Amino acid sequence: MALLVPLLVLLLFSSSCGTSSSLDISHGTTAASVGEELNYYVVVETTSLEPSPVCQGHRVSxxxxxxxxxxxxxxxxxxxxxxxxSEAGNSGAPWSSAAETLQWDQHRAGYIQRKLSGDEPAGDDDEPPLQQPQASGVTxxxxxxxxxxxxxxxxxxxxxxxxxxxxxxxxxxxxxxxxxxxxxxxxxxxxxxxxxxxxxxxxxxxxxxxxxxxxxxxxxxxxxxxxxxxxxxxxxxxxxxxxxxxxxxxxxxxxxxxxxxxxxxxxxxxxxxxxxxxxxxxxxxxxxxxxxxxxxxxxxxxxxxxxxxxxxxxxxxxxxxxxxxxxxxxxxxxxxVPRIAASKYVLTPMLKSKMVPSMYLVRLRGIDVAGQRVAVPPMVFAAGAVMDSRTVITRLQPTAYRALRDAFRAQMGAYRVAPPKGQLDTCYDFTGVRTLRLPKISLVFDSRSNSGAAVELDPSGVLFNSCLAFASTGAGDGSTGVIGHVQQRTIEVLYNVGGSAVGFRRAAC
The missing domain is CATH 2.40.70.10 (Acid Proteases)
Incomplete structure (x- = not known):
């Protein structure tokens, strides 16, 4: 066998053109405000969040x-x-719709949470099949x-x-x-x-x-x-x-x-x-x-x-x-083991669940939005979160999700609100918007330092189909979260199983 590892990642952001909504910092702004803008916000072209019909190759060598x-x-x-x-991409196979992907993703995240809580048999799944079967599978x-x-x-x-x-x-x-x-x-x-x-x-x-x-x-x-x-x-x-x-x-x-x-x-x-x-x-x-x-x-x-x-x-x-x-x-x-210096990685302890020891768990300590820590009691994160390569959207405990959502909405007041899409309840209409001013979001994990292990998300890891790419676990604050692969975009995620550590290296691809 030979492993080449393509990735099935669905990015369905609305196409955009026309007027710009980026912040003008060229007139009457102080050096301090410019620095704050660079530290806490990122301005991106909407087209940079959309796939191209032509392969762009590696962004990083x-x-x-x-x-x-x-x-x-x-x-x-x-x-x-x-x-x-991908060579397989030349087959012309259709993509899943965003609705189909989110429906499948809800089953996936719920299944993981039930297994960790002991409500799901270790090797079986009695969850009923999806109500709307997909013609070509989840992509x-x-x-x-x-x-x-x-x-x-x-x-x-x-x-x-x-x-x-x-x-x-x-x-x-x-x-x-x-x-x-x-x-x-x-x-x-x-x-x-x-x-x-x-x-x-x-x-x-x-x-x-x-x-x-x-x-x-x-x-x-x-x-x-x-x-x-x-x-x-x-x-x-x-x-x-x-x-x-x-x-x-x-x-x-x-x-x-x-x-x-x-x-x-x-x-x-x-x-x-x-x-x-x-x-x-x-x-x-x-x-x-x-x-x-x-x-x-x-x-x-x-x-x-x-x-x-x-x-x-x-x-x-x-x-x-x-x-x-x-x-x-x-x-x-x-x-x-990569030969890249260990100092390039932000490290957090790898946890293990007694109910499902095969899964990889980490523990969040906090979430930062535009440089401000959102108010979440530490005990909300006590059950940890699973690092999963197949789950699409990250699931947070209800209190943590509401705090993140409210902070994000407060920073996105310049954009038109759109109806919810599935479990995503913070969506926007970016029609006619050429650039986006997004608040930087960092997930802060446990670490040996008092400040925690902060991992800033790439802009492509913040939005999914023009919506905030997070959702609630749907269970109580004692539930286990799931870190989906949208939030992992452009970040090298290192699983050191023998050393019981998970590492994160930003802007790796």
Whole structure:
């Protein structure tokens, strides 16, 4: 397999042109007021928050972001499968609407919160399916590109290659969603008849054409360790093959045979993972909820089955990613320790939930809007928040969300208010607006210092579809929050699992 990690990120901001509403600081302003403006506000072109039909590539040089700057690690580009920077984006697959994305996202965030509160079984999901099925799946989640072995010495009927880091990766390439809140990686495998499987633009991985593929016997320790993801056995005795099943909060699920094969991340010895364990999916429930630009999910959770756990001996149980600001830009995924100086990262302790130990939790200490800390009692944040690569919009405890919303609204009085969109209740009509004056928003996490670990959000991490990209958990102030990938845009998020720390590096992509 070869990992190239595109990213499914939906950016649906209203198009704009015409008059400007930016602040004029050229006449009659003091040096102090200019400094305050720079410190607490950012003026951006509305078009900079919108995707372009042409790939703009990296906003930051890959060499500065991590390419070649690893100690025994692997760096690969991150882009949106439906966008112009991804080969899969050339398929012409339709995007999800904002309403569909927000509906799916509500299921995702609610599922995470229920699991953390103990109201959801560890491996199953009884949430009813979405009321409005999507024709082409949700296109707003991170995804990865893999190359699986395609036959004896690469001589197969289907042997596409992917160019990564100047090298060619032989095998059947697959785009897969990256997921920090799940444990079992899986990919659609032949035979995978429709309608049990969803259409995909990539060639289907066929284990029968790989000389390095191997299923796990039901009696093997690996099969017994699947726990809640175990799904019985096919065959009898020593010849029986281990089966798995994973269910998701949107009503979808995957099932098939649990197998191993070679994972190729980069075309170097350090980028090869022999005996990588993953699910070979032969059937999906609700296949309409998967985009045809993706072939499965690459899990990065703390569980023993995830990519990060399986490779911890090689890559030090460290990985990071940077979500690009739009689908017309490219970010990156890193497996291993970046060689970038530790001082470049803002660090916060990585917490663990007793209910769901595979998820990554952090704790907020406060939120700053335009340089002012919003009034939220510290106990509101006591349950922490999950760092999730698939959740779109950040969920805050009700008191914290209301304080942030009110402070943001007070700073946005110059713009026309628009009706709410789904769970987003602070929306604007930017028609005819060429530039936006946005208050800077910083999430302040726990740290060893008294001031906390402040992470300023990029402008692309503040708005979603012309709305404030935050929502309430819908539960009490004792509920667990979720940090979605919109707020993570342009920030390298570093997961040092062995060191129990999460790092943030701004303007990384």
């Amino acid at each position: 890959p060499s500065a972001s991590g390419s070649g700057n690893l100690t025994g690690g692997a760096w690969v580009p991150l882009s949106h499968p439906n966008g112009p920077c 707003s989640e991170p995804a990865a590109k893999f190359a699986l072995p395609a036959g004896n010495q690469g001589k197969s009927e289907v042997t596409p290659t992917a160019t990564v880091g100047g090298g060619s990766l032989p095998g059947v390439t697959q785009h897969m969603v990256i997921d920090t809140a799940s444990d079992v990686p899986w990919v659609q495998c032949a035979p995978c008849p429709k309608p049990q499987c969803h259409p995909q633009t990539d060639a289907t991985y066929d284990p029968s054409k790989s000389t390095t593929y191997a299923p796990f016997p039901c009696s093997s320790p690996v099969c017994r360790q699947l726990g809640p993801y175990a799904n019985g056995c096919t065959g009898a005795g020593n010849t029986g093959q281990c089966q798995y099943r994973v269910q998701y909060p949107d009503g979808s699920s995957t099932s098939g045979t649990y197998i191993s094969d070679v994972l190729t991340i980069t075309p170097t010895p350090a980028g090869m993972v022999s005996g990588f364990r993953f699910g070979c999916s032969h059937a999906l429930q609700r296949p309409d909820l998967f985009s045809n630009t993706t072939a499965g999910i690459m899990s990065l959770g703390r569980g023993a089955q995830s990519l990060s756990s399986q490779t911890k001996g090689t890559y030090g149980h460290v990985f990071s990613y940077c979500v690009p600001p739009t689908s017309s830009h490219t970010g990156f995924f890193v497996l291993g």
